[in-house]
Amino acid sequence: MSGRARLVVFVLGAAGLAVAFVFALGGMPPFGGSEHPYRDLAVAAALRHVTPNVVSSVNFDQRALDTLGEETILLGSVIGAAALLRLVGHEKERPERAGGRLPDAIGLGCYLLLPVTLLIGLDVVAHGHLTPGGGFQGGVVLATGLHLLYLAGRYRSLERLRPLAWYEFGEGASATAFVGVGLAGLAAGGSFLANVLPLGSFRELLSAGTVPVLNIVVGCAVATGAVVLLAQFLEQAIRITGGAGPGSSG
Amino acid sequence: MSDALAVVALTLVGVAGTAVAWTFDPARQAVLSSVFGVLLAVLFTVLQAPDVALSQIGVGAALVPLMVVLTVRRIRRGPR
Numbered sequence: 001m002s003g004r005a006r007l008v009v010f011v012l013g014a015a016g017l018a019v020a021f022v023f024a025l026g027g028m029p030p031f032g033g034s035e036h037p038y039r040d041l042a043v044a045a046a047l048r049h050v051t052p053n054v055v056s057s058v059n060f061d062q063r064a065l066d067t068l069g070e071e072t073i074l075l076g077s078v079i080g081a082a083a084l085l086r087l088v089g090h091e092k093e094r095p096e097r098a099g100g101r102l103p104d105a106i107g108l109g110c111y112l113l114l115p116v117t118l119l120i121g122l123d124v125v126a127h128g129h130l131t132p133g134g135g136f137q138g139g140v141v142l143a144t145g146l147h148l149l150y151l152a153g154r155y156r157s158l159e160r161l162r163p164l165a166w167y168e169f170g171e172g173a174s175a176t177a178f179v180g181v182g183l184a185g186l187a188a189g190g191s192f193l194a195n196v197l198p199l200g201s202f203r204e205l206l207s208a209g210t211v212p213v214l215n216i217v218v219g220c221a222v223a224t225g226a227v228v229l230l231a232q233f234l235e236q237a238i239r240i241t242g243g244a245g246p247g248s249s250g
Numbered sequence: 251m252s253d254a255l256a257v258v259a260l261t262l263v264g265v266a267g268t269a270v271a272w273t274f275d276p277a278r279q280a281v282l283s284s285v286f287g288v289l290l291a292v293l294f295t296v297l298q299a300p301d302v303a304l305s306q307i308g309v310g311a312a313l314v315p316l317m318v319v320l321t322v323r324r325i326r327r328g329p330r
Contacts, residue, residue, distance in 0.1 A: 140308030
């Protein structure tokens with residue numbers, strides 16, 4: 001596309017966006033106002049299902065089907081990245097080099113932070129229905145926390161703590177488990193992903209019915225999915241040589 | 251008070267976002283976008299959305315910059 005055509009496309013797009021933006025701003029309620037019809041409905045529904053964290057109630061109870069959709073997107077992107085970054089053509093794995101020396105303070109810091117981070121991740125997943133957080137946030141913390149081992153300069157020990165086949169299995173199994181919980185709700189409660197488990201009492205760890213169950217399922221899915229995803233990038237950056245690089249067309 | 255905090259956080263997000271867009275080296279851009287991610291998390295916290303802030307810290311400040319840095323490293327190493 002020529003520079004002139006690009007400019008025309010940009011100006012048309014920017015003008016359309018500007019018009020739509022002004023109309024959207026005109027229809028918005030004032031900042032910090034007290035009228036929130038959606039909040040009134042969502043909070044009441046969350047309270048009926050004994051879920052203090054209303055956001056989790058929306059994600060895993062009221063709109064759990066949307067979360068299943070997001071789960072599927074994650075699964076799809078993990079599969080896509082794994083397929084695109086697999087060994088092809090002239091690429092081959094090379095043995096790990098000794099690697100550069102790191103200051104001891106960084107290594108020690110990583111080893112000290114690793115258990116703390118994993119514990120925080122588990123905590124965020126387990127209390128998702130009570131306090132801010134949940135399966136997605138905790139799963140990301142778990143997956144990125146594991147990579148402190150890579151920062152500590154121990155790619156080998158990261159590989160040992162991360163038998164990839166197990167994580168690939170975990171990603172698929174937790175996506176299946178989400179659908180399983182949904183079907184259980186369909187069988188017992190009459191609708192897909194219905195909250196059929198006992199609701200318990202407020203602020204108890206075991207309360208809010210299926211919300212903590214789905215939190216754990218999503219926590220597993222996100223943690224394993226992110227680990228598998230990052231593993232593809234790490235393999236490409238560290239272990240794989242050959243193949244197409246810049247300047248070659250293949 | 252909280253309005254003033256929101257204005258400060260929003261301004262910082264705007265400044266950091268502009269800095270990311272005006273950086274042309276992808277490796278530097280990854281580091282800056284990590285800073286941008288943390289500032290965005292601060293903004294979400296000020297606007298009383300701690301759930302979103304937590305996701306933002308994990309994804310925007312850690313996961314995505316790490317993927318970009320690894321990709322840049324692989325591309326720079328070339329086909330050797």
